[in-house]
Amino acid sequence: MSALVRLEVEDGIGTIRLDRPPMNALNGEIQHALIAASREAAERRDVSAVIVWGGEKVFAAGVDIKELQTLSYTDMVDHCALLQDFTRALARLPKPTVAAITGYALGGGCEVALACDFRIAADDARLGQPEILLGIIPGAGGTQRLARLVGSSKAKDLVFSGRFVKAAEALEIGLVDEVVPAGEVYATARARMARYVGGPAYALRAAKEAIDRGLEVDLESGLEIERMLFSGLFATKDRATGMRSFVEQGPGRATFEGA
Numbered sequence: 001m002s003a004l005v006r007l008e009v010e011d012g013i014g015t016i017r018l019d020r021p022p023m024n025a026l027n028g029e030i031q032h033a034l035i036a037a038s039r040e041a042a043e044r045r046d047v048s049a050v051i052v053w054g055g056e057k058v059f060a061a062g063v064d065i066k067e068l069q070t071l072s073y074t075d076m077v078d079h080c081a082l083l084q085d086f087t088r089a090l091a092r093l094p095k096p097t098v099a100a101i102t103g104y105a106l107g108g109g110c111e112v113a114l115a116c117d118f119r120i121a122a123d124d125a126r127l128g129q130p131e132i133l134l135g136i137i138p139g140a141g142g143t144q145r146l147a148r149l150v151g152s153s154k155a156k157d158l159v160f161s162g163r164f165v166k167a168a169e170a171l172e173i174g175l176v177d178e179v180v181p182a183g184e185v186y187a188t189a190r191a192r193m194a195r196y197v198g199g200p201a202y203a204l205r206a207a208k209e210a211i212d213r214g215l216e217v218d219l220e221s222g223l224e225i226e227r228m229l230f231s232g233l234f235a236t237k238d239r240a241t242g243m244r245s246f247v248e249q250g251p252g253r254a255t256f257e258g259a
Helices: 028-043 065-069 073-091 108-114 130-134 142-150 152-161 167-173 182-194 201-214 219-235 237-249
Strands: 005-010 013-018 049-053 097-101 104-106 118-122 126-128 178-180
Touching (some): 013 028, 028 073, 073 108, 097 108, 104 108, 118 167, 142 152, 167 178, 201 237
Parallel strands (some): 049 097, 118 178
Antiparallel strands (some): 005 013
């Protein structure tokens, strides 16, 4: 992987830790390492859910501009796939994910957060897509995931202006799901992810796929995706365990194997 990104696993929760002080600028090495960490977390059976965490001071202040500044058009043609692949790998991770945001989540950092299922922000955090101030636009999924999350009008406001959003406004517009004191961000993220540890892994995977893929198609196609995934879960042990437990003991008492 990389010294700049590591996957730490404890009690069924994987933490993808960004570690490039002072601002966790997302250079090419980090982008490659995020892909590797996402794939490892997806494959490991001892990981039920994932937190993306930049540390106590900052989540990620964006892609490394000094690195981008040196690239020509043809360089960017080659590099642009990586620019989207590192957020795509995180978005496709088939387990619940949460971004634990302290300090700044700007540009590529905000796009990493957008690729997660949930976002928990410190009360003094700042989020935004300031690429327009550089004469460019978001290139790691920001124009697409932001609009799907907060609506086109709010997304255009943020992308057109490049302004930073305070945590309270981010919560109000739906950019983040929860705001807590800065010192409680990681613990709150762990508490949110802990509810999925020991859960029916394939059902959680199917639920995430149904929602994410369904948002990309028309309603009838989405319903077909749901139907196929729903039917497929009848081949799992967890489905049999869950239904048997419900009949014999009532809801919420099943012990799942993740199989």
